[in-house]
Amino acid sequence: MIIDSIENGIVIDHICAGKGMELYNVLNLERLTCPVALLKNVSSLRRSGKKDIIKIDELINIDWDILGYIDPSCTVNIIKNGKVFEKKLLELPEKIINVIKCNNPRCITSVELSIPQVFKLTEKESGVYRCAYCETKANTTKKQP
Ligand code: ZN
Numbered sequence: 001m002i003i004d005s006i007e008n009g010i011v012i013d014h015i016c017a018g019k020g021m022e023l024y025n026v027l028n029l030e031r032l033t034c035p036v037a038l039l040k041n042v043s044s045l046r047r048s049g050k051k052d053i054i055k056i057d058e059l060i061n062i063d064w065d066i067l068g069y070i071d072p073s074c075t076v077n078i079i080k081n082g083k084v085f086e087k088k089l090l091e092l093p094e095k096i097i098n099v100i101k102c103n104n105p106r107c108i109t110s111v112e113l114s115i116p117q118v119f120k121l122t123e124k125e126s127g128v129y130r131c132a133y134c135e136t137k138a139n140t141t142k143k144q145p
Pocket of ligand 1: 107108132133135136
């Protein structure tokens, strides 16, 4: 694949430097058989500093909620026939399922492993997620872009 020319695929741009690998793993891009490029520490014009970029040479289904949770400031370009078909702006999802675990040992999800791990965005400004069952705050607090 020539890095800059994708006929049909997805480009995830403006990923916080260092988060590209995390996204790669969470989106399970390893399973793909098409060319995938992870570019790290690319100079960013929009932000001071560096960014990561992921290019996927195929139109695959991506869980936008997971993407928005990991890095709400990244931008997504859907490429069709060599042109940008759609630009997606991400935001923190209202709800995330099976992405993070509740750390309350008495939470039902810690006891009943068959129950999905559901977290809800309870404070949008500060990006706080709480367990949907016991309301324990998630470990990671997300920053809005
Ligand atoms: Zn819980």
